[in-house]
Amino acid sequence: MNPVEQSLQYFENNxxxxxxxxxxxxxxxxxxxxxxxxxxxxxxxxxLADYLRKISxxxxxxxxxxxxxxxxxxxxxxxxDAKTLLIYGHYDVQPEDPLDEWxxxxxxxxxxxxxxxxxxxxxxxxxxxASIFALESALTSGDLPINVKFILEGEEEIGSPSLEPFIKxxxxxxxxxxxxxxxxxxxxxxxxxxxxxxxGLAYFEVRVDGPRVDLHSxxxxxxxxxxxxxxxxxxxxxxxxxxxxxxxxxxxxxxVLSPEERERIASCNSDDEKMLEITGAPQLxxxxxxxxxxxxxxxxxxxxxxxxxxFIGDGAKTIIPxxxxxxxxxxxxxxxxxxxxxxxxxxxxxxxxxPTVKTKVFLHSAGPAYLADDAPGAENLANALTxxxxxxxxxxxxxxxxxxxxxxxxxLGVKSILTGFGLPDDAIHSPNEHLHYPNWLKGIQAxxxxxxxxxxx
Ligand code: BES
Ligand code: MN
Numbered sequence: 001m002n003p004v005e006q007s008l009q010y011f012e013n014n015x016x017x018x019x020x021x022x023x024x025x026x027x028x029x030x031x032x033x034x035x036x037x038x039x040x041x042x043x044x045x046x047x048l049a050d051y052l053r054k055i056s057x058x059x060x061x062x063x064x065x066x067x068x069x070x071x072x073x074x075x076x077x078x079x080x081d082a083k084t085l086l087i088y089g090h091y092d093v094q095p096e097d098p099l100d101e102w103x104x105x106x107x108x109x110x111x112x113x114x115x116x117x118x119x120x121x122x123x124x125x126x127x128x129x130a131s132i133f134a135l136e137s138a139l140t141s142g143d144l145p146i147n148v149k150f151i152l153e154g155e156e157e158i159g160s161p162s163l164e165p166f167i168k169x170x171x172x173x174x175x176x177x178x179x180x181x182x183x184x185x186x187x188x189x190x191x192x193x194x195x196x197x198x199x200g201l202a203y204f205e206v207r208v209d210g211p212r213v214d215l216h217s218x219x220x221x222x223x224x225x226x227x228x229x230x231x232x233x234x235x236x237x238x239x240x241x242x243x244x245x246x247x248x249x250x251x252x253x254x255x256v257l258s259p260e261e262r263e264r265i266a267s268c269n270s271d272d273e274k275m276l277e278i279t280g281a282p283q284l285x286x287x288x289x290x291x292x293x294x295x296x297x298x299x300x301x302x303x304x305x306x307x308x309x310x311f312i313g314d315g316a317k318t319i320i321p322x323x324x325x326x327x328x329x330x331x332x333x334x335x336x337x338x339x340x341x342x343x344x345x346x347x348x349x350x351x352x353x354x355p356t357v358k359t360k361v362f363l364h365s366a367g368p369a370y371l372a373d374d375a376p377g378a379e380n381l382a383n384a385l386t387x388x389x390x391x392x393x394x395x396x397x398x399x400x401x402x403x404x405x406x407x408x409x410x411x412l413g414v415k416s417i418l419t420g421f422g423l424p425d426d427a428i429h430s431p432n433e434h435l436h437y438p439n440w441l442k443g444i445q446a447x448x449x450x451x452x453x454x455x456x457x
Contacts, residue, residue, distance in 0.1 A: 068154030090156030159365025297397030367403025
């Protein structure tokens with residue numbers, strides 16, 4: 001048997017045990033945004049470190065950061081000329097709320113049919129474990145043709161605040177020839193995908209304060225401004241009728257889509273019916289003049305992610321709320337400057353806020369868009385995906401954000417191969433997140449091919 005066959009055979013013989021390990025890591029509620037889960041973050045990092053040590057990765061190190069630990073690991077090839085692949089992943093997950101929408105508990109991984117349900121199953125513990133199990137399998141064929149490094153962080157879902165300083169301080173440790181980032185996903189089960197663009201993000205919060213405390217709305221309504229009313233008016237002024245963003249200067253640096261790029265985006269094929277089905281929305285909606293795929297991956301947006309004010313329990317309570325808050329995100333495209341966009345939004349909001357309330361705007365996180373062709377190693381990955389799926393590769397511009405891709409390109413000088421085995425209907429960030437198990441198994445097989453594809457030449 002050749003090394004690929006041997007490794008695939010090992011995987012076939014061990015996939016149940018590997019699935020159990022994957023299920024074990026899904027049980028740890030590593031919600032990065034919640035301070036009460038700090039110990040779970042540590043536990044997850046240690047779980048992954050232990051697993052990597054068990055599969056004979058010698059150099060495994062957990063680094064403390066101001067927030068959640070970063071795991072670094074390296075498995076060296078005995079070939080001194082071997083190229084180095086750096087694999088990025090995140091072991092943190094989004095919060096599980098709303099809990100009563102889940103059919104099985106978010107941290108009690110449950111199979112229903114071909115799907116494994118759990119928070120993080122798809123985004124992205126499934127992808128992290130797939131990268132590790134593929135390495136474990138490839139190693140059974142003997143020596144690897146490449147050096148493999150891992151950097152696994154616990155803060156991706158909150159904008160990776162500790163990662164950029166870490167990368168800047170550890171350039172030597174992270175030095176590499178290729179980067180695999182499997183945090184992106186594929187467009188459909190039968191369409192292996194390489195992502196060549198991601199949107200950036202500027203995430204901020206607006207807080208409007210009125211009276212010192214909630215007031216009786218009969219006694220005071222009509223005499224003090226209602227912060228909820230005011231914030232709703234502010235938010236209403238953030239968009240134009242045609243769905244475009246109304247903040248002055250918002251589009252100033254937006255790179256215009258060339259006819260070639262529009263053609264390339266269109267070649268990915270969008271299935272609007274499928275989108276309606278996934279979202280359950282009565283209609284699709286977006287900026288006029290652009291296709292669904294353009295609006296998803298190549299046009300900027302502004303969205304309220306959360307709105308909070310006053311009495312939100314069952315029943316009725318007659319009050320003027322003391323305050324109102326909204327969490328707002330802008331998805332960005334080249335060449336928008338994330339901090340610049342935040343400042344434009346902040347200044348505009350403050351300029352339209354009335355003097356009857358006190359309005360504050362503050363930043364949560366900001367990261368630029370990513371757009372890059374021909375990452376080193378992408379061809380090897382394309383061949384590996386084709387070997388397993390027997391389908392042509394789909395190249396896509398995605399709407400989500402993975403700010404680390406830009407940071408790595410700048411600091412390490414290497415473009416990332418963006419891919420993944422998650423599907424658009426995996427319900428990532430939503431209740432009942434799940435992973436299509438047969439697709440995940442194929443993904444591991446493809447990664448085995450990929451790791452071993454650097455032999456000979
Ligand atoms: N894996 C996603 C991003 C993604 C999903 C990219 C699907 C391409 C296709 C990632 O974990 C994520 O959700 N990122 C956040 C980033 C933010 C918190 C800085 C996002 O996009 O909201
Ligand atoms: Mn992710």
